[in-house]
Structures are given as structure tokens and as C-alpha cells.
Amino acid sequence: MRLLKSHFLLRLLNSYLVDSPQPANISYLWNFGSLLGACLVIQILTGVFLAMHYTPNVDFAFNSVEHIMRDVNAGYILRYCHANVASFFFIFVYAHIARGLYYSSYRSPRAAVWSIGVIILIVMMATAFLGYVLPYGQMSLWGATVITNLLSAIPVFGQDIVELIWGGFSVSNATLNRFFSLHYLLPFLLAALVMAHLIALHTHGSNNPNGIGSTTDRYSMHPYFTFKDLVTIFLFLLVLSIMVFYYPNVLGHSDNYIEANPMQT
Numbered sequence: 001m002r003l004l005k006s007h008f009l010l011r012l013l014n015s016y017l018v019d020s021p022q023p024a025n026i027s028y029l030w031n032f033g034s035l036l037g038a039c040l041v042i043q044i045l046t047g048v049f050l051a052m053h054y055t056p057n058v059d060f061a062f063n064s065v066e067h068i069m070r071d072v073n074a075g076y077i078l079r080y081c082h083a084n085v086a087s088f089f090f091i092f093v094y095a096h097i098a099r100g101l102y103y104s105s106y107r108s109p110r111a112a113v114w115s116i117g118v119i120i121l122i123v124m125m126a127t128a129f130l131g132y133v134l135p136y137g138q139m140s141l142w143g144a145t146v147i148t149n150l151l152s153a154i155p156v157f158g159q160d161i162v163e164l165i166w167g168g169f170s171v172s173n174a175t176l177n178r179f180f181s182l183h184y185l186l187p188f189l190l191a192a193l194v195m196a197h198l199i200a201l202h203t204h205g206s207n208n209p210n211g212i213g214s215t216t217d218r219y220s221m222h223p224y225f226t227f228k229d230l231v232t233i234f235l236f237l238l239v240l241s242i243m244v245f246y247y248p249n250v251l252g253h254s255d256n257y258i259e260a261n262p263m264q265t
Helices: 002-006 008-017 028-051 061-070 075-102 111-133 138-153 158-166 173-204 221-246
Strands: 021-023 218-220
Touching: 002 008, 008 173, 008 221, 021 221, 028 075, 028 173, 028 221, 061 075, 075 111, 075 221, 111 138, 111 173, 138 158, 138 173, 158 173, 218 221
Parallel strands: none
Antiparallel strands: 021 218
């Protein structure tokens, strides 16, 4: 299409999604990137709708999640999608990293791609931890207590840092409020980092199983690799659907259905 090449923004999109030359021999192990992109989109969309019904308060958080589950139209689907895609997000990211390590994708000239990817992983882990605290069940409360207390091991300033994060002397209302605020903010930082990751990748292109930087044996991204990506995306959506509708709590913990109680460890 002529418009794809003439318009500035569409030309940029075209260079990434349509005409981008990819090595002909990349396998399905290279599909984890697109799967992670799909996960991020699902998480941001479901998260925005969940936030519309959530109350970041120690007295109401647990009940607001139950309200989402029982009273909001399709609320249980939103919540189970958000919770299970979070688990898939990490399964895919570790597979993505393993592929990168096995095929030496971290080496020059792709060191920038790898470095940004490591930052993405750290931000992901922070976002997931913050989100796990929000339902304010027993696992949420004590998970938050244990993980934040790890910082008290820092010499001299450790305990002060922990109390600064808590906003008090224990995990309390201030903690839940700031965790919710950060959990909403960080995914957008994650999206920006993903854009930087793609820009860095676009500079030298994908690695391949042979590890040879050839510029000759390449195919355009569309239709060859977009359809290849769709195969694994649809497979993921099928597995996710089965989990959400039949086994929604298989990756969760039953103790998080008990409301947070600081008096009971």
C-alpha cells in the first residue's frame, strides 16, 4: 500500500511490522517476544478496567475484589485473566531469556537490546509484586511484609528505607495506597521500555539459530512472521481460556481468599 510508505507514522509502523527483514531460519523460539507483547496489552487493558472497581484501602480492598468477582459484569473474567496472564508473562519472559542465553543473543552488536531487556525484567518483577499485595488477602499481607523486610538487611539505612516504603511501622493503609499507585504507573513505564527494546532490536535485527549475521537470507516480517506469531498467540489464548474458565486458581494460593489479618501469621 502506497499510504504505508508515504505517511510518516505509518512508514515507521511499516518498517517494524511489514517490511522489516527477518532471518529466514528463526524458529518458534523467537515467538516469545510477540507473546510477551500480547501479555502486556492484555495486562494493561484488564488492569485499567479492574482499577475502576478497586478500592486501595485496608478496610475495603478485599471486599472490593470480591465485589469485582461477584457483582461486576464479567468481573471474574477480568480478574482471572489479569492474575493468570501475570503468571504466563513470567513463564514467557524466562523462556525468552533462556533462548537469548542459549543462542548468545546478548552479545555485540545486540548488547543494548539485552541491557534494556534486563531492566524490563526488573520493572516487571516490581510491578508483579506490587500487584500481588493489592487483593489484601493473607498471602498479600505477609508477602508484602516479608519482601519489603528484605531491605532491612541493608546496613545503617535498611530499617529507615523499609519504614519509608511502608509509610508507617508496618504494612498499612499508606502501603496499600502507594502500592496501588505504583502498580498502575509502572506498566506504562514498561510499555516505554518495550518500545526502546524494539528500537534497539531494529538497529541490527534479530539473531538466528546459526548466529551468523547475514543480510541476504531474510524474509519480510509480514506475512511470513506475523502469521507465525499468530499461531503461538492463538495457542496461548486457547490455553489461557481453558485456565480462566476451568482452572482459574491453579497458579494462585488458597490463603489469599482469607482476608488479611495482621494478628494471624
